[in-house]
Amino acid sequence: MRNFLDFHYLKKEKNDIEIEHFFDVEEVLIPLDFQEEYSIYKQKGDYIHIGEVIAKDINNFPIFSSVSGIFIEIVEKFYKKDKKIKFIKIKVDKKNNKAIFKSRKNYEKLTKKEFLKILKDYGLIDFNEKYTPIYKKFKELKDDKIKYFIINGLETEPYLNMTNTIIYEKIEEFKKIIDFILKLFKLENVLIIIENNKELSNFLKSHLDKNIIIKRVPKLYPLQKENLIIKYLFKKKYSRDLTKHKILMLNFLSILDIYNAVIENKPFIEKIITVNGKGVEKPSVLLVPLGMKIKDILEYCFYYNNKCRQIILDSAMEGEAIFDIELPVFRGTKAIIALNENETEKIKPYKCINCGKCVNVCPMNLASLKFLDLSLNETEKIKKYNFNKCISCGNCQYICPTNQPLREKIYYLKKKLEEVDE
Numbered sequence: 566m567r568n569f570l571d572f573h574y575l576k577k578e579k580n581d582i583e584i585e586h587f588f589d590v591e592e593v594l595i596p597l598d599f600q601e602e603y604s605i606y607k608q609k610g611d612y613i614h615i616g617e618v619i620a621k622d623i624n625n626f627p628i629f630s631s632v633s634g635i636f637i638e639i640v641e642k643f644y645k646k647d648k649k650i651k652f653i654k655i656k657v658d659k660k661n662n663k664a665i666f667k668s669r670k671n672y673e674k675l676t677k678k679e680f681l682k683i684l685k686d687y688g689l690i691d692f693n694e695k696y697t698p699i700y701k702k703f704k705e706l707k708d709d710k711i712k713y714f715i716i717n718g719l720e721t722e723p724y725l726n727m728t729n730t731i732i733y734e735k736i737e738e739f740k741k742i743i744d745f746i747l748k749l750f751k752l753e754n755v756l757i758i759i760e761n762n763k764e765l766s767n768f769l770k771s772h773l774d775k776n777i778i779i780k781r782v783p784k785l786y787p788l789q790k791e792n793l794i795i796k797y798l799f800k801k802k803y804s805r806d807l808t809k810h811k812i813l814m815l816n817f818l819s820i821l822d823i824y825n826a827v828i829e830n831k832p833f834i835e836k837i838i839t840v841n842g843k844g845v846e847k848p849s850v851l852l853v854p855l856g857m858k859i860k861d862i863l864e865y866c867f868y869y870n871n872k873c874r875q876i877i878l879d880s881a882m883e884g885e886a887i888f889d890i891e892l893p894v895f896r897g898t899k900a901i902i903a904l905n906e907n908e909t910e911k912i913k914p915y916k917c918i919n920c921g922k923c924v925n926v927c928p929m930n931l932a933s934l935k936f937l938d939l940s941l942n943e944t945e946k947i948k949k950y951n952f953n954k955c956i957s958c959g960n961c962q963y964i965c966p967t968n969q970p971l972r973e974k975i976y977y978l979k980k981k982l983e984e985v986d987e
């Protein structure tokens with residue numbers, strides 16, 4: 566397929582990684598990373614229980630403590646060079662950390678309204694759309710019938726390995742919650758999209774409702790993006806807001822979060838993440854508490870301090886390089902990628918040679934090389950280019966033979982455009 570990249574060589578083909586549970590921490594930093602303003606319900610010295618609401622944003626959306634312990638202080642740290650975030654520092658009291666959330670025995674009797682309330686009250690956010698609360702995706706469909714319910718099992722980004730592992734390990738959980746959602750919303754057209762893997766397809770067919778269609782698609786990046794999958798499946802363009810087309814799409818990880826909230830009665834306090842790259846000796850898939858420090862995770866995976874050149878959060882294509890490993894796992898973190906010298910291979914950018922490769926790989930058909938010469942003051946010109954179409958996939962920068970900083974330029978141009986629009 567044109568305009569897509571294949572990273573299968575940077576991924577594990579077989580399901581030979583297991584999810585490890587890693588909760589042994591001294592201190593966590595719970596990020597207040599969703600909105601500018603939060604109401605914080607605790608103060609210095611207060612005791613906090615695992616699963617307790619410690620803050621809410623201006624929309625009343627909650628943030629939970631992922632551990633039990635003492636509220637130490639609020640700290641502020643740079644996340645990107647132009648962005649600071651506040652965190653609640655908690656010293657972990659391991660006595661109470663094995664708190665058991667009593668599972669909801671009568672979950673099958675929940676009404677749609679009660680179901681949506683749980684998704685909201687338990688702080689669930691969408692895996693793909695990072696900070697979109699999941700309840701909103703359901704709610705925006707209102708009482709209209711959902712035409713297609715699509716479960717997105719694609720993970721085409723380089724270095725990410727967790728989705729297939731999770732599907733194999735958590736299939737019983739998926740079966741329970743998917744059956745429940747199908748019944749509750751009376752869904753008929755249900756599709757599961759996975760990478761072209763026959764073994765996985767047969768595994769899903771043998772465990773899930775026979776009416777669910779399993780569709781295999783090429784392992785190409787960035788096909789996992791919602792609007793690109795839809796374009797691939799239905800052979801026509803849809804607007805980014807899929808709810809307008811009565812399509813509900815959720816990732817397997819979001820479905821697992823729904824299982825935890827609805828059936829296990831557990832709020833959003835933990836995350837499954839991939840740790841990968843040649844900067845760690847032990848690439849892993851880990852279940853960690855929200856707010857766990859990246860440094861603790863890297864040490865657990867035997868981080869080569871002397872060889873590691875760059876740490877990236879999320880994915881090598883779309884993620885952010887971070888410079889402070891005291892930063893924690895955020896609610897939207899998918900992966901920690903530790904790259905060594907060979908993997909980063911930084912060559913200073915030299916002059917664009919107009920090869921056009923960046924245009925050929927753009928799934929949105931944008932000419933990103935044109936953005937390079939734009940100055941941030943040229944607001945009229947910036948407005949003319951359709952930056953909103955850019956899905957920040959990073960393909961253009963990855964393919965560029967002269968290492969032009971295309972993604973960074975697009976980031977600042979988009980930011981400028983936001984300021985102009987305000």
Ligand code: SF4
Binds near residue numbers: 919921923965966
């Ligand atoms: S890929 Fe790089 S060198 Fe080639 S046209 Fe695009 S910006 Fe220029």
Ligand code: SF4
Binds near residue numbers: 923927930962972
């Ligand atoms: S980052 Fe934007 S401009 Fe570059 S390839 Fe992806 S969609 Fe196109």
